[in-house]
Amino acid sequence: MALAAAVVFAIVGGAWLLFAVLVLVPDLSMLFYLAGPRIGAFAYNLVHILIGPFILAALAWATDSVIAKQITLIWAFHIAVDRALGYGLKLPTSFQDTHLGRIGRG
Template identity: 55%
Template sequence: MSILLRVEGAMVATLAIGGYSLFGSSWWLFVVLFFVPDISMLAYLKGPKIGAICYNAAHLYVLPLMIWAAGWWSGSKLTVSIGLIWIFHIAIDRALGYGLKFFSAFQDTHLGRIGKNA
């Protein structure tokens, strides 16, 4: 099952980067914003449960899809771009096997265990 979810992530990433490219947004913006969702990992300093909650909130498709849709409907190129960058980030994470986190530890994800002991 995790292989299918990883392939799905790769396909979503392809669509997001293709959409971003067609939209003609700045690649500097892409580079600057790509890792922003990973700032949520700092919440792990407060423990695995808080860390997982914050990480998962930043790595669900819901918020970036809402941002993308708001940009689309309002005609804001910047808002559409931010949504697509965020969607791409999540999709690449999923394609690489970095899934949503369980409360037990950062390494325990819905796509399986990650890290040296995987």
């Protein structure tokens, strides 16, 4: 999915500077872990599930918004790379506990 998102981004003439600036923005949701693991997991998962990019894609298509299409592809790319690297959706117990298993040391 990451490769497909990057290819489509290139095909539609996406701005690579925009890509570089926004590709890690979803990870800002980790800041919510400062409020505790339950709130952190909820916020992280909210921006790391595909429903967000799907909704934005529908809005982008309906309005023919070029910037929304580019953001959709960047967001989907981010999620796909996270999954490929083993970073799954977070469980409320700890940042390291994901639906794909435990990440990090010990």
